[in-house]
Amino acid sequence: MQVAVIAGSISAGIRIAKEIEHIPGVDVSVVLCNVGMRSPLLRWSRELLLALGSLKWATFTAKLCSYVRRGRIFILRRPLEDPTSIQYLRSLQFDVGLHAANVIYREATISAFRMGILNAHIGILPKYRGRSVAQWSILQGDPTGVTVFFIDSGIDTGGRIVLREFIPSKGCNDVEALRNRLFSCADRLYRQALEALGRPEFQFERNNISAGKRYYVMSKMLTGVVNEILSN
Amino acid sequence: MDLGIALSRPVQLDCRQDILLEASLRRRAELRRSWKGFVSAKTLENLGSLAPEIESSLSEQNAVRDWRPVATFAWIHCDASFSDCLRLIALAANVEYRPVDVRPAGFSLEDLKKRSLADRLTALCARYRCPLNIGIPSESDVAEELLRQLMVLDRTTLGGGAECDVDMVLLKLNLVGIRAMITRDLRMLDALNYFYELPRRLWTSLRANPRLLVFWLCIYAQLLRTPDWQQCRLP
Numbered sequence: 001m002q003v004a005v006i007a008g009s010i011s012a013g014i015r016i017a018k019e020i021e022h023i024p025g026v027d028v029s030v031v032l033c034n035v036g037m038r039s040p041l042l043r044w045s046r047e048l049l050l051a052l053g054s055l056k057w058a059t060f061t062a063k064l065c066s067y068v069r070r071g072r073i074f075i076l077r078r079p080l081e082d083p084t085s086i087q088y089l090r091s092l093q094f095d096v097g098l099h100a101a102n103v104i105y106r107e108a109t110i111s112a113f114r115m116g117i118l119n120a121h122i123g124i125l126p127k128y129r130g131r132s133v134a135q136w137s138i139l140q141g142d143p144t145g146v147t148v149f150f151i152d153s154g155i156d157t158g159g160r161i162v163l164r165e166f167i168p169s170k171g172c173n174d175v176e177a178l179r180n181r182l183f184s185c186a187d188r189l190y191r192q193a194l195e196a197l198g199r200p201e202f203q204f205e206r207n208n209i210s211a212g213k214r215y216y217v218m219s220k221m222l223t224g225v226v227n228e229i230l231s232n
Numbered sequence: 233m234d235l236g237i238a239l240s241r242p243v244q245l246d247c248r249q250d251i252l253l254e255a256s257l258r259r260r261a262e263l264r265r266s267w268k269g270f271v272s273a274k275t276l277e278n279l280g281s282l283a284p285e286i287e288s289s290l291s292e293q294n295a296v297r298d299w300r301p302v303a304t305f306a307w308i309h310c311d312a313s314f315s316d317c318l319r320l321i322a323l324a325a326n327v328e329y330r331p332v333d334v335r336p337a338g339f340s341l342e343d344l345k346k347r348s349l350a351d352r353l354t355a356l357c358a359r360y361r362c363p364l365n366i367g368i369p370s371e372s373d374v375a376e377e378l379l380r381q382l383m384v385l386d387r388t389t390l391g392g393g394a395e396c397d398v399d400m401v402l403l404k405l406n407l408v409g410i411r412a413m414i415t416r417d418l419r420m421l422d423a424l425n426y427f428y429e430l431p432r433r434l435w436t437s438l439r440a441n442p443r444l445l446v447f448w449l450c451i452y453a454q455l456l457r458t459p460d461w462q463q464c465r466l467p
């Protein structure tokens with residue numbers, strides 16, 4: 001299975017690639033897209049400096065060099081939805097994309113991947129679609145967790161759920177800690193999702209959007225309420 | 233219930249309700265103290281005879297009316313105009329309405345999007361001449377679309393300091409607020425929270441329509457005194 005991590009930063013791309021590279025039958029690449037269309041040299045120099053600062057530079061650099069040497073890093077110079085980028089992605093013939101960039105995908109980009117693009121959504125689908133879903137789950141007394149599913153061009157409406165994991169909020173004293181906990185599980189869940197897809201007996205769960213609602217950015221007032229609930 | 237679900241339940245339900253109620257009442261007290269900062273003296277002056285009623289509703293312990301029974305009807309009809317109906321709802325006064333069996337033809341959101349901004353406003357005011365109808369179950373798609381527009385498009389436009397159609401934004405805030413009163417959908421209340429929390433400098437443009445602005449604040453004030461948001465749990 002040819003898998004591409006669609007990343008907005010080198011560090012995110014390499015981190016996820018490292019997590020999934022040992023899955024049997026999976027061949028990993030990293031596609032770097034310039035989300036803000038800033039100067040790549042400036043962005044990536046900053047990232048390398050941050051990696052140096054975090055003292056993980058040796059592992060990071062070694063991994064990066066290994067991917068570069070094997071020709072497994074691809075750089076998109078134009079926006080992801082640009083026809084040139086789509087053409088390029090098609091030519092690379094990936095089976096699955098893993099979402100790790102701050103972008104919204106259009107249909108043409110999604111269909112450039114044979115099976116589609118997976119997203120690790122920090123909410124339980126189908127009930128919680130959209131933004132601030134971890135906070136909304138807490139507010140309404142529902143379980144928190146992550147859902148890995150194949151996206152479509154809507155907001156968390158893609159019909160095929162690969163897996164869901166309930167991740168307790170216990171021990172998280174505020175929204176930031178909760179979000180960090182959920183995001184920190186994404187790499188592992190991508191790995192588990194790819195492993196599941198490789199099993200012959202695997203079946204998707206349907207994302208029945210009529211069983212949920214779309215949520216939006218939460219106000220400061222309700223975020224305060226959620227923080228208080230968590231700290232209790 | 234599996235262990236994962238059980239462990240992730242953060243606190244008991246009543247505790248969440250208490251925290252939410254306390255936060256709402258704190259915000260209501262803040263609004264009572266600070267609303268004159270949003271609505272300038274000139275804006276109040278422009279309201280004419282309406283000004284004392286608004287002042288009393290926002291500065292004092294405003295009344296709250298339970299509009300939830302409206303949701304049981306197929307449609308309701310009022311003889312009053314849109315503006316009069318909205319005023320009565322905002323001031324928690326009695327709205328003379330009568331249920332009717334047949335609701336107007338479906339409202340195509342696609343058609344609405346194709347119309348000019350002025351036409352959209354007219355169409356919404358005509359359909360919701362009695363604005364309580366936005367809370368009727370059949371209007372759920374329209375309400376969802378209004379909420380989406382507020383929280384995606386208008387939030388970005390207004391938050392970025394760009395010009396927006398003030399009348400339309402305020403109309404949507406009023407309708408979404410009324411929907412929240414009837415359905416107890418917390419997402420709808422939170423849209424009003426979000427716009428209330430916008431930096432004060434962005435409120436200048438909203439003063440262009442003083443009536444819709446103060447009606448929205450009065451509806452918001454009522455929502456903040458609504459005690460039973462716990463019933464908004466989604467199916």
